[in-house]
Amino acid sequence: MKQLKVLSLPYLVWMVIFIVVPLLMVAFFAFTTEDGSFTIENISDVGQYANIFVRSIWLALIATVICLLLAYPLAFILSRMEKHKQGTMLLLVMLPMWMNFLLRTYAWMTLLGNNGIINNLLGMIGIGPLKLINTSGAVVLGMVYNYLPFMILPLYSVMQKIDKSVLEAASDLGCSFRNTLFRVIVPLSLPGITSGITMVFVPAISTFIISRMLGGGSNLLIGDLIEMQFLGNSYNPHLGAAISLVLMAIILVIMTVMNQFSPDDQVLI
Amino acid sequence: MKRKLLSLFLLPAAMLNLLSGCASSEKTAEEAEEEITAQTLTVSDPDYYTRFKDDGLSINVYNWGEYISTGADEGTLDVNSEFEKLTGIKVNYTNYATNEELYAKLKGGGATYDVIIPSDYMISKMIKEDMIQELDFENIPNFGYIMDNFRNMEYDPENAYSVPYTWGTVGIIYDETMVDMDEEDIDWDLLWDETYADQILMFDNPRDAFAISELLLGYSLNTENPEELADAAEKLKEQKRIVQAYVMDEIFDKMGAGDALIAPYYAGDALTIMEENDSLNFVVPKSGTNLFVDAMCIPVGAKQKEAAEMYINFMCEPDIAFANIDYICYSTPHSAAFEMLDEEVRNDPISYPDEELIAERTTVFVNLSDEANKRMQDLWTEMKSAEDETTNKWLMPAFLVLCLATVVFVLIRRHIKNKKDIF
Numbered sequence: 099m100k101q102l103k104v105l106s107l108p109y110l111v112w113m114v115i116f117i118v119v120p121l122l123m124v125a126f127f128a129f130t131t132e133d134g135s136f137t138i139e140n141i142s143d144v145g146q147y148a149n150i151f152v153r154s155i156w157l158a159l160i161a162t163v164i165c166l167l168l169a170y171p172l173a174f175i176l177s178r179m180e181k182h183k184q185g186t187m188l189l190l191v192m193l194p195m196w197m198n199f200l201l202r203t204y205a206w207m208t209l210l211g212n213n214g215i216i217n218n219l220l221g222m223i224g225i226g227p228l229k230l231i232n233t234s235g236a237v238v239l240g241m242v243y244n245y246l247p248f249m250i251l252p253l254y255s256v257m258q259k260i261d262k263s264v265l266e267a268a269s270d271l272g273c274s275f276r277n278t279l280f281r282v283i284v285p286l287s288l289p290g291i292t293s294g295i296t297m298v299f300v301p302a303i304s305t306f307i308i309s310r311m312l313g314g315g316s317n318l319l320i321g322d323l324i325e326m327q328f329l330g331n332s333y334n335p336h337l338g339a340a341i342s343l344v345l346m347a348i349i350l351v352i353m354t355v356m357n358q359f360s361p362d363d364q365v366l367i
Numbered sequence: 368m369k370r371k372l373l374s375l376f377l378l379p380a381a382m383l384n385l386l387s388g389c390a391s392s393e394k395t396a397e398e399a400e401e402e403i404t405a406q407t408l409t410v411s412d413p414d415y416y417t418r419f420k421d422d423g424l425s426i427n428v429y430n431w432g433e434y435i436s437t438g439a440d441e442g443t444l445d446v447n448s449e450f451e452k453l454t455g456i457k458v459n460y461t462n463y464a465t466n467e468e469l470y471a472k473l474k475g476g477g478a479t480y481d482v483i484i485p486s487d488y489m490i491s492k493m494i495k496e497d498m499i500q501e502l503d504f505e506n507i508p509n510f511g512y513i514m515d516n517f518r519n520m521e522y523d524p525e526n527a528y529s530v531p532y533t534w535g536t537v538g539i540i541y542d543e544t545m546v547d548m549d550e551e552d553i554d555w556d557l558l559w560d561e562t563y564a565d566q567i568l569m570f571d572n573p574r575d576a577f578a579i580s581e582l583l584l585g586y587s588l589n590t591e592n593p594e595e596l597a598d599a600a601e602k603l604k605e606q607k608r609i610v611q612a613y614v615m616d617e618i619f620d621k622m623g624a625g626d627a628l629i630a631p632y633y634a635g636d637a638l639t640i641m642e643e644n645d646s647l648n649f650v651v652p653k654s655g656t657n658l659f660v661d662a663m664c665i666p667v668g669a670k671q672k673e674a675a676e677m678y679i680n681f682m683c684e685p686d687i688a689f690a691n692i693d694y695i696c697y698s699t700p701h702s703a704a705f706e707m708l709d710e711e712v713r714n715d716p717i718s719y720p721d722e723e724l725i726a727e728r729t730t731v732f733v734n735l736s737d738e739a740n741k742r743m744q745d746l747w748t749e750m751k752s753a754e755d756e757t758t759n760k761w762l763m764p765a766f767l768v769l770c771l772a773t774v775v776f777v778l779i780r781r782h783i784k785n786k787k788d789i790f
Contacts, residue, residue, distance in 0.1 A: 150752050159769070207617070211626045212565075229565065232612045315571045315613030318752045326748065329468045330572075335475075358777045 124346075127339035140340035147323055147341070154320040155348070157234060158302035161241035165249040165298045166291065168242070173253035173290075174283065177260070184258075191250050194243075203240055203311050210236055210312070232314025240308040241298075248297040256290030257283070292356050300349055320345050408449055408686050411509070416454045416681070419674060425457035426481040426674045429469065431661070432462040434484065434533075436687075436694035444690040450681050456674050464615075465572065473498055479668050481675035487660045488574070488732035490529050491522040495734060499664040501527045506676035509683035516722075517700035520660060521731050529662035530679050533697035535634040536658050536720065536729060537575065538651040540618075540641070542628040554652045555583040557629060559602075564609035568621060568630035571613040573747035574732065576603060578657050579631055588657055588730045591739035600746035604753060613751070622647060633659070634717050635697030649717050651728065658729035660700070 131137045176187050194202060209215050210231040217227045230236060260283065268278045284291075306321030313319075320341065327338030410416060428447075438445030447458045463469045466489040472478060473493075485493065493499045504510055510530055517531045539557060546563070558567055558579065570576040578588045580599035590596065611627050619636070621627045623643040632640075637649040663679045665672060681687060685703035692699040692708070698718045699705050705713065713719060735743070 147748070147752065207620070208624070211621070211624065212611075213625050310571075311617070314611060316607065316610065316751060318748070323748070326744075329465065329471055330744075333467060333471050333474065335471075355773060355777055358781065 124339045124342055127336050128343045129340075130336065132336065140336045141344065143337055144340050144344050147320075150318050150320060150323055151344075151348070153234075153317070154303050157238055157317075157319070158241065158299050161238050161245065161302045162249075162295055162299045164238070164242050165246050166295065169246060169249040169253055169294065170291075173250050173257050176250075176254050177257035178262075188254070191247055195247055199244065200307065202244060203308055206236070206240055206243065207231065207311055210239075231312060232316065234313065234317050236312040237309050237317055237319075240312045241302045241305065244308065245298040245302055248301070249294040252293040252297065253287060253290040256287045260286050295356060296353060299352070303349065304345060408444060408684075410453065410681075410684050410686075413453075415508075416677065418454075419677075420455040422455070423457075424455075424671055424674050425459060426671050426678055427459045427461070427479060428482045428678065429461055429463060429472070429480040430482075430484050432464060434462075434661075434695055435460075436690040440694070443694055444687065446682070446687055446690060449687070450678060453681070454674075454677060456671075456677070458678070473666055479670055480666050481669040481671050482663055482678050483666055484532055484661050484663050486732070487520065487522040487662075488734045490662060490664060492734040493664070493666075494523065494528055498667055499528050500667050500669070500672070502530070502665060502679070503672075503676060506673060507680045507683070509680045512683055512685065512688070512701050512703050514700050514702050514705075516725075517660065521733055522660075523662070529664045530683065531660050531662045531700040532682065533635070533692065533695065534658065534660045534700055535697050535718075536651055536725075537578070537631060537633055537656050538637065538649050538717075540622055540630050540632055540637045540647055540649050542625070542644075542646050543648045544646045545628050550648065550650050551653065553650050554654050555579050555631075557652075558631065559583070559606050559609070561609060563628055565611050566628040567606075567610050568618055568627045569606065569610045569613050570631060571615050573743050575631070575657070576613075576747070577743055578732070580606075582652070582654055582656065585654075589733050589735065591736055593739075593742060596739065596742055596746060600750055603747075604750050607750065607753070619643075633697075635695060638696045638715075638717060651720060651724065653728070655728040655730065658725065658731050660731065661697075 128140055129136055129138065131139075172191075176184060176191075179187065207214075211217070212227055212229075212231070214230070216230060221227060264282060264286070265278060268282050273281070303319075304321045304324075306319060306325045309317050309319040309322055324338050324341050324345075327334045327341065436443050436446050438448070447460050450456070451458055463472065466486050469483060469485055470489060470492070473480070473483075483499075490499070507530060513531055517534065519526045520531070523529045539553060539555075541553070541557070545566075546557070548557070557563075558569065560567075570579070577596070577599050580602040581588055581590060581595070584595070584598055584602060586592075586595045586599065612621070614621065614630075618630050618632050619640055622630055622640050625644065625646075634649065634651075637647075641647045641649060663682060665675045665679075669675055682691070683701060685701070685707065688699060688701040688704035689707040692701070692704050696718075699708075705719075
């Protein structure tokens, strides 16, 4: 047992240096002024950006729900396929992730543009050019597209573990498909749902490049706001740190709520 | 001023060109041949450059993306490797995308640079905050090539800290075939014209965007007056409805592909875009514009000051200055490099507007006070995050209801679970 602990030492050191210390620094910056004295002004300044926070949470939420609705059936079908087909299908799910994140988002810019492929095709069948890009819809689309694999993979790995005999037992005992879904499959896949939601929601809420490329710069998200404080015209790392801290608090609250759904007596089932 | 993402954005366009067998490829081949004969390197004083030959020095150069001749096009010079070959000093070359990013990097510490190339207002800010140091012009004899009207600029009145590298103006790029106006009549109000709603792009940085708004209102580009700034912000807010997107480098792509009709941008980049799309034109609006200068400086804390000065001097060698300006298409303050340019380029009113226009219609940015900067930034964020009222109405309540529903759901669920546990 002792030897096992030694093995975890490298990660522990890594975590302290690159996660704990930076977190403390963020907190330190958030509560200090430029000359290092204590203040809560930074935090109270964050209040004026409430609408940006609401919009970020809202868009990330929509994206997460869409991801879940898309990924859930897919993951289930995947997990029920023959083994060798599963490998191929998983590869197809992963394939977009081999491409650079920026490039993928950039591709959507040319697809959705006013003279883009989609609008050209629509034009051929007589539907006038639609405003597709630079809308919050486009931002959500970008989030869904980029983070969908992060929803599919945890769902798939949980569902794969659901034994076929469990489903057979359910139907043997006269359970309808709907009941099997809601009383057997969903409860068994809850851990996958929660980790999938976490893995989509957290990056979606803090993204900045998607909103800049697809939102046309007029759909500011929290990520953009933070980026502006560090690399933008208003160089103010203290306010930036305060915004990050508030964002972390929000995510923490949402994650705590999420964890309520995942039963800790999972092993018993 | 800002070209970091350029290569990324032009990549698909370049691929499209290949697919469609664009006619312009023949022309570029010809041009490249010309360049092969034109661009061979001779330096004025080889002894000067070989002083540190065997010392194994290295310098850190921090420059805008795509802002130096890299030898990527056939027949052009790779400036950094030429410098390394000549002097034996290794160049660690890195890029930034905005003046603010450069400022943040220097301010945050953690990295030391020997040569940086900020723009005018950032130079005066850095001088004020003791972030760059005075140059020893004994070591930069090639400063003599810099044209008189680019010395002692407002941002560096004694010309002690900087050596100008490039300059240019801001103007409007527009689609001639769609915008029905005489070139002379075009003014900044074109960007507020309802006829072109949703076809207009706008700068995604407050300094440039406010400048346009201020010019339109007849204020100074460097105003610190709170009321005037508020007016300018109001004007920008008014414009937001008809703006398609707030962008920087994306302009290359959007204008090139005809996704938008009108956009303000820097003259040098405008030329690059116009090469791609024939129907575009660039004009400096009649009510004036901003003239920007990017200049080479040495930050405080530079480890190899003399080597850095050598690099700056090298950048001012006529052959090198010409290679750079030929590659990046901006305007040069270097007299010899200017002479080496094609007659056509020298007389191009976009790159080299006549002196009368420069004197009468252009203003150089100077650094604003911290207070004015903060005010501008706050107004900008407010403008950008302001929403159309229609969305605002349901967004907030919907969010609240959702939060409430989640909480209620969680509570009920817990309640049921606790009951179950009892049995």
